[in-house]
Amino acid sequence: MGGEALPTVAAATHATGDGAIAGVRWALARDLKLAFRSRAELGVQLLFYVIVVTLFPLATTPERNLLSTMGPGVLWVAALLASLLSLPRLFATDHADGTLEQIALSPYALEALVSGKILAHWLTTGLPVVLLAPLLGQQYYMEGESLTVLTTGLLIGTPILSLLGAIGAALTLGLRGGGGLLALLILPLYVPVLIFGAGAVDAVRAGLGATANLSLLGAGLALAVVGAPFAAAAAVRIALD
Amino acid sequence: MAFNWFKLSSPASFYPVAGALIPWFAIGAAILAAIGLWLGFGVAPTDFQQGEVYRIIFIHVPSAWLSMFLYVVMAFWGALALGFGTRLSGMMAQAIAPTGALMTFIALWTGSLWGRPTWGTYWAWDARMTSELILLFLYLGIIALRQAIGDPRRADRACAVLSIVGVVNIPIIYFSVKWWNTLHQGASVKLTGSSMETTMLAGMLVMSFAFWFYSIAAVLARLRAIVLERERDAAWVAGLPEVRAAAGGPG
Amino acid sequence: MLEAQNLAARRGYAELFRNLDFRVASGSALVVTGPNGTGKTTLLRMLAGLSAPSDGEIRWNGRPVAPFSPELRSVVAYAGHLPALKDELTTEENLIALVELSGARANAGEIDSALDSVALSRRRSLHARVLSAGQRRRIGLARLILSRRPLWILDEPVTALDAAGAALLARLVHDHLDRGGIAVAATHQSLGLEPSRVQSLVLGETVPA
Numbered sequence: 128m129g130g131e132a133l134p135t136v137a138a139a140t141h142a143t144g145d146g147a148i149a150g151v152r153w154a155l156a157r158d159l160k161l162a163f164r165s166r167a168e169l170g171v172q173l174l175f176y177v178i179v180v181t182l183f184p185l186a187t188t189p190e191r192n193l194l195s196t197m198g199p200g201v202l203w204v205a206a207l208l209a210s211l212l213s214l215p216r217l218f219a220t221d222h223a224d225g226t227l228e229q230i231a232l233s234p235y236a237l238e239a240l241v242s243g244k245i246l247a248h249w250l251t252t253g254l255p256v257v258l259l260a261p262l263l264g265q266q267y268y269m270e271g272e273s274l275t276v277l278t279t280g281l282l283i284g285t286p287i288l289s290l291l292g293a294i295g296a297a298l299t300l301g302l303r304g305g306g307g308l309l310a311l312l313i314l315p316l317y318v319p320v321l322i323f324g325a326g327a328v329d330a331v332r333a334g335l336g337a338t339a340n341l342s343l344l345g346a347g348l349a350l351a352v353v354g355a356p357f358a359a360a361a362a363v364r365i366a367l368d
Numbered sequence: 369m370a371f372n373w374f375k376l377s378s379p380a381s382f383y384p385v386a387g388a389l390i391p392w393f394a395i396g397a398a399i400l401a402a403i404g405l406w407l408g409f410g411v412a413p414t415d416f417q418q419g420e421v422y423r424i425i426f427i428h429v430p431s432a433w434l435s436m437f438l439y440v441v442m443a444f445w446g447a448l449a450l451g452f453g454t455r456l457s458g459m460m461a462q463a464i465a466p467t468g469a470l471m472t473f474i475a476l477w478t479g480s481l482w483g484r485p486t487w488g489t490y491w492a493w494d495a496r497m498t499s500e501l502i503l504l505f506l507y508l509g510i511i512a513l514r515q516a517i518g519d520p521r522r523a524d525r526a527c528a529v530l531s532i533v534g535v536v537n538i539p540i541i542y543f544s545v546k547w548w549n550t551l552h553q554g555a556s557v558k559l560t561g562s563s564m565e566t567t568m569l570a571g572m573l574v575m576s577f578a579f580w581f582y583s584i585a586a587v588l589a590r591l592r593a594i595v596l597e598r599e600r601d602a603a604w605v606a607g608l609p610e611v612r613a614a615a616g617g618p619g
Numbered sequence: 620m621l622e623a624q625n626l627a628a629r630r631g632y633a634e635l636f637r638n639l640d641f642r643v644a645s646g647s648a649l650v651v652t653g654p655n656g657t658g659k660t661t662l663l664r665m666l667a668g669l670s671a672p673s674d675g676e677i678r679w680n681g682r683p684v685a686p687f688s689p690e691l692r693s694v695v696a697y698a699g700h701l702p703a704l705k706d707e708l709t710t711e712e713n714l715i716a717l718v719e720l721s722g723a724r725a726n727a728g729e730i731d732s733a734l735d736s737v738a739l740s741r742r743r744s745l746h747a748r749v750l751s752a753g754q755r756r757r758i759g760l761a762r763l764i765l766s767r768r769p770l771w772i773l774d775e776p777v778t779a780l781d782a783a784g785a786a787l788l789a790r791l792v793h794d795h796l797d798r799g800g801i802a803v804a805a806t807h808q809s810l811g812l813e814p815s816r817v818q819s820l821v822l823g824e825t826v827p828a
Contacts (some may be wrong), residue, residue, distance in 0.1 A: 160707075218588060224703060224704065225702075228699055230720065232695060234689065234692045291533075294530075294533055304512075304516050315534065316533065316534065322498070343636075361529050362529050368671050
């Protein structure tokens with residue numbers, strides 16, 4: 128005994144590659160399991176999305192052309208709201224029960240663990256929105272190419288919402304003003320996604336083709352996939368400090 | 369004599385330097401503004417398409433440029449605060465946000481005043497105005513986040529992350545006009561040449577410098593207040609004449 | 620060997636402590652005591668690598684470590700105030716999740732014997748939601764058993780444990796030190812360790828002017 132150096136337990140992450148995938152897998156599996164066990168809560172959030180979309184025609188007009196013009200916008204805004212509503216689930220519960228600290232202290236890269244959580248969030252929040260879009264779009268007399276472009280846009284855009292939302296959720300951990308502050312922080316980042324997503328459908332209707340808008344969305348997704356896990360992980364460490 | 373920039377990197381050393389610089393920039397801003405307004409409202413000719421109303425660009429364009437420029441500078445200081453943990457960097461970012469928000473607001477307000485007679489509406493959801501509005505919300509979000517976080521160190525770092533993430537918006541604003549055919553003119557001031565009348569151009573450039581000098585003066589003044597607030601427990605602060613005068617006052 | 624030199628901590632504008640120095644050799648424990656609010660939890664979180672000190676340095680085996688450094692993350696087992704359990708997962712699932720999070724493979728036999736050591740075998744399939752506070756703490760003890768980490772940072776580890784649980788904790792720490800591990804604990808209850816292995820650090824005595 129005395130002052131000799133202790134043998135350091137070899138980290139499980141020998142190569143960064145192994146460690147990253149394992150980290151993503153741990154977080155994805157755990158969060159999906161947790162989501163499945165509280166699937167009632169998930170159901171409620173999805174129901175909220177459906178209700179918002181269904182309320183608009185009742186409150187505005189049943190007139191076909193007007194509804195058809197409004198459709199993409201309404202579905203996109205509803206998707207945004209659904210995302211905002213579900214974001215606290217991403218980090219706040221883990222923060223409240225002490226799990227987030229354990230996650231941050233794991234030998235797996237925090238960026239990988241965060242990516243796994245974001246993926247689980249999208250699978251349980253964004254993907255259902257995408258799958259419901261063709262159905263709900265018909266309420267707005269959308270069909271054919273419009274509907275395809277809308278759904279494709281949502282497919283590319285909802286992951287961006289989860290990725291950017293994670294940054295906001297991590298930055299606002301434990302702060303007063305909770306949901307409102309979170310919305311204020313992320314909406315400026317969400318708006319371009321909304322504009323390009325809804326704009327793609329408008330472009331197709333105007334005969335211009337959706338390629339430009341969808342490509343920009345795709346570029347946004349690429350940027351978010353690369354950058355958001357780092358930003359969100361940094362934000363988590365800042366919140367735990 | 370090599371000037372040691374690092375000496376300036378502590379709040380204590382920079383405080384007096386900032387104080388000395390403010391009058392120069394304030395006076396400079398006033399002089400430049402006077403010249404710029406004279407050029408813009410007095411000398412530059414009437415635009416044959418838009419009449420006299422166009423003159424508002426002498427305020428609108430400089431404030432828009434500053435709103436974007438200040439954001440990038442704020443993000444830069446934020447990055448320094450994040451990377452090196454220096455308190456002064458965080459304070460600089462904190463000082464810039466309100467002035468940046470003000471510039472953005474002026475740009476939006478003058479833009480909408482211009483829009484009314486020109487396009488018939490106070491607001492149009494065109495690319496540049498929308499993205500400038502997003503920029504305003506980004507500034508407000510950063511200010512709100514700072515207010516919500518009690519610990520100054522965590523606030524510095526959280527706001528830095530948010531500013532850096534929002535930097536993506538700047539190229540979007542700048543290039544938005546190319547990507548849409550919208551109400552805004554295409555960029556008529558390019559770096560190599562210009563398609564605008566010379567006096568108009570001169571007026572805009574002078575006003576831009578005026579706004580820039582004003583921003584520097586305002587930011588430095590705010591920075592001094594922030595330094596006093598955040599370093600209030602430090603010995604050097606207690607020794608300042610202005611602090612002793614305030615403390616020695618009533619009560 | 621865990622060392623701290625000239626450590627200081629601030630929360631917002633308040634300074635909690637300053638000029639903290641200590642050295643803990645392998646096989647010994649550091650027990651941190653002091654009134655509430657003197658920074659015990661803050662100190663422990665710094666040693667675990669969650670928080671940066673406002674001044675000073677922490678060294679592991681002679682090398683300085685920064686918050687969240689990979690090296691610290693592979694040697695620390697941190698048990699904070701909260702037991703880090705998910706209500707919706709069972710005892711066993713929680714334990715496996717925590718063990719896998721720390722990078723280890725959870726061998727079924729080892730899980731069984733760990734649950735046995737903390738007397739939770741019969742509760743292994745219960746959701747954590749229905750467990751008592753003491754039982755939740757014991758899952759944390761099971762995690763420590765399986766952690767194989769040289770540095771244990773324990774914040775009020777005896778909370779909610781009954782006499783048997785506290786005795787188990789003391790035994791675990793004792794065995795850990797025997798294996799050459801280091802333990803840092805904030806607690807006012809005795810862990811029953813030989814005084815020769817224990818250093819004491821009392822916060823709040825050196826409150827800065």
